[in-house]
Amino acid sequence: MFAILLICGAGFGWADDMAVNVAVNSGVNSGAIDAQRAQQLEHLVRQDCGSCHGMTLKGGLGPDIRAATLQGSDPEAVKQIILDGVPGTPMPPWRALISETEARWIADYLIRGGAQ
Numbered sequence: 001m002f003a004i005l006l007i008c009g010a011g012f013g014w015a016d017d018m019a020v021n022v023a024v025n026s027g028v029n030s031g032a033i034d035a036q037r038a039q040q041l042e043h044l045v046r047q048d049c050g051s052c053h054g055m056t057l058k059g060g061l062g063p064d065i066r067a068a069t070l071q072g073s074d075p076e077a078v079k080q081i082i083l084d085g086v087p088g089t090p091m092p093p094w095r096a097l098i099s100e101t102e103a104r105w106i107a108d109y110l111i112r113g114g115a116q
């Protein structure tokens with residue numbers, strides 16, 4: 001029971017953080033990712049993805065998503081997971097908060113090890 005409460009609490013935390021730090025500043029459908037937006041997306045990966053995947057992305061509630069683990073993954077498939085989540089698991093969809101271009105940027109960023 002305690003663990004469940006803890007997870008829910010973390011869930012609300014990332015949702016708030018997202019709304020403030022990312023969605024508001026986004027220009028959600030803009031094509032190009034400028035340096036400032038790249039910085040925001042890096043922050044998103046560390047703070048929000050990290051809340052489940054671990055601060056170093058080596059796994060927590062969600063699995064390890066470091067480059068060594070994702071190596072060989074199709075970036076388009078990773079992009080779809082980020083956009084749509086994994087139904088029936090805690091992995092949430094991010095479609096409402098980031099554009100397809102941004103999800104692809106994050107996928108490439110994870111696969112090339114930019115977050116490490």
Ligand code: HEC
Pocket residue numbers: 011014044045048049050051052053061062063064065078081082086089090091092094106
């Ligand atoms: C609320 C917790 C949570 C958050 C926040 C979260 N994830 Fe996940 N994620 C999961 C879980 C749990 C899974 C495993 C789903 C399954 O069982 O297939 C997962 C799976 C994934 C996978 C597939 C990994 C694989 O090897 O199959 C990727 C990629 C991923 N997440 C990326 C992200 C990114 C990028 C973010 C931030 C934009 C993020 N996740 C935020 C919980 C989370």
